Amino acid sequence: MNYKIALIRGDGIGPEVVGEAVKVMETVGAKFGHSFEFTDVMMGGCAIDAVGKSYPDGTAEKCRACDAVLLGAVGGPKWGHSSDPDQRPETALLSIRKDLGLYANLRPAALRPAMAGACPLKKETAEKGIDLMIVRELTGGVYFGKRERYETADRGIEAADRMAYSEMEIERIGRRAFELARMRGKKVASVDKANVLESSRLWREVMHRLAKEYSDVAYEDVLVDNAAMQLVRDPGQFDVVVTENMFGDILSDEASMITGSIGLLPSASIGDTAPGLYEPIHGSAPDIAGQDKANPVATILSVAMMFRYSFQLPREAKAIEDAVDAVLNEGWRTADIAAPGQQVIGTQRMGQLIREKI
Numbered sequence: 374m375n376y377k378i379a380l381i382r383g384d385g386i387g388p389e390v391v392g393e394a395v396k397v398m399e400t401v402g403a404k405f406g407h408s409f410e411f412t413d414v415m416m417g418g419c420a421i422d423a424v425g426k427s428y429p430d431g432t433a434e435k436c437r438a439c440d441a442v443l444l445g446a447v448g449g450p451k452w453g454h455s456s457d458p459d460q461r462p463e464t465a466l467l468s469i470r471k472d473l474g475l476y477a478n479l480r481p482a483a484l485r486p487a488m489a490g491a492c493p494l495k496k497e498t499a500e501k502g503i504d505l506m507i508v509r510e511l512t513g514g515v516y517f518g519k520r521e522r523y524e525t526a527d528r529g530i531e532a533a534d535r536m537a538y539s540e541m542e543i544e545r546i547g548r549r550a551f552e553l554a555r556m557r558g559k560k561v562a563s564v565d566k567a568n569v570l571e572s573s574r575l576w577r578e579v580m581h582r583l584a585k586e587y588s589d590v591a592y593e594d595v596l597v598d599n600a601a602m603q604l605v606r607d608p609g610q611f612d613v614v615v616t617e618n619m620f621g622d623i624l625s626d627e628a629s630m631i632t633g634s635i636g637l638l639p640s641a642s643i644g645d646t647a648p649g650l651y652e653p654i655h656g657s658a659p660d661i662a663g664q665d666k667a668n669p670v671a672t673i674l675s676v677a678m679m680f681r682y683s684f685q686l687p688r689e690a691k692a693i694e695d696a697v698d699a700v701l702n703e704g705w706r707t708a709d710i711a712a713p714g715q716q717v718i719g720t721q722r723m724g725q726l727i728r729e730k731i
């Protein structure tokens with residue numbers, strides 16, 4: 374079968390890791406008899422440089438014309454944090470998620486067998502294993518609320534960001550979490566800050582209604598500060614963790630380190646109708662961009678998620694995941710996952726080794 378893929382390579386290490394992931398797709402295609410038609414879609418800092426704004430007209434339409442989207446990362450210090458949203462690379466990221474209706478960001482954090490030694494947690498915690506799925510709400514909350522900056526009478530300039538959630542937004546992400554839990558460990562932890570925030574109180578009310586409906590799934594509420602601590606103390610207690618946009622952003626970066634590195638964790642952003650968007654959880658890593666140092670595994674595993682969720686190709690997805698594990702089991706390491714004294718390989722070599730295993 375032929376699949377159309379939109380490629381948003383983006384900025385920093387984005388083009389490097391997407392380049393390796395594309396080659397992996399082609400290898401999988403050759404092995405299993407699929408072909409891929411790639412369309413480059415420019416967005417982010419590179420688009421500011423080329424056409425003067427980070428989210429050029431027609432970006433969403435180009436993506437909608439494809440079966441799935443693969444994104445590297447956007448942003449970097451070159452473009453700063455302009456007061457003009459068109460001049461901020463991150464505006465493009467938020468806009469594409471909103472325009473495609475990608476409200477569910479699935480971020481699996483699993484400790485791969487070869488990485489157990491790299492887990493910074495207590496030995497017995499690592500031995501228990503880590504396999505959790507963070508279900509992050511992606512198109513609401515404080516990242517999409519009204520942003521304001523204004524002069525006050527007595528306190529100088531003040532800035533504010535509004536965090537808002539509707540029942541509908543909470544219910545649809547909650548259902549995704551409970552449905553996923555049914556296919557996994559049958560446990561949902563809903564993370565909020567209901568002891569302080571009104572949006573979290575509504576979040577909790579809706580989650581409790583769903584918990585009654587999905588009575589075969591064990592349910593608990595966890596306050597976000599406690600969740601951050603529990604993730605380090607005993608991550609094995611979690612199966613599906615559902616939470617709002619910003620909490621999920623932060624907790625998933627934390628989860629990445631207990632499983633080895635942010636360079637390992639993939640994600641899938643999905644909605645109800647538009648093509649899914651697949652991306653590593655990391656950013657554009659300007660500190661290592663252009664040096665063949667980035668770990669491409671997170672992006673390559675994002676392709677595996679694309680095959681599984683958008684194309685219903687579990688055999689092909691597993692071939693990628695098995696190849697990644699085989700390469701890691703042999704001890705090959707990019708800099709972010711290498712132990713002191715261990716030999717380090719680059720982005721391209723890691724990609725090549727994974728393709729050879731496939």
Ligand SMILES: NC(=O)C1=CN([C@@H]2O[C@H](COP(=O)(O)OP(=O)(O)OC[C@H]3O[C@@H](n4cnc5c(N)ncnc54)[C@H](O)[C@@H]3O)[C@@H](O)[C@H]2O)C=CC1
Pocket residue numbers: 386390445446447448449450463466635636637652653654655656657658659660661666667668669671709
């Ligand atoms: N999806 C996206 O496009 C995202 C974009 N960003 C943007 O990326 C830019 C940089 O953000 P940071 O806060 O520095 O976060 P970052 O995730 O880009 O980097 C944080 C640290 O992790 C390392 N790292 C990240 N990915 C890696 C990989 N594949 N292999 C090895 N090491 C890796 C980096 O070298 C850096 O030390 C910012 O402009 C930010 O807004 C941040 C997160 C997501």
Ligand SMILES: CC(C)CC(=O)C(=O)O
Pocket residue numbers: 463466467516622654
């Ligand atoms: C612009 C940010 C919301 C990007 C980010 O950190 C993420 O989605 O993980």
Ligand SMILES: [Mg+2]
Pocket residue numbers: 622623626654
């Ligand atoms: Mg993030």
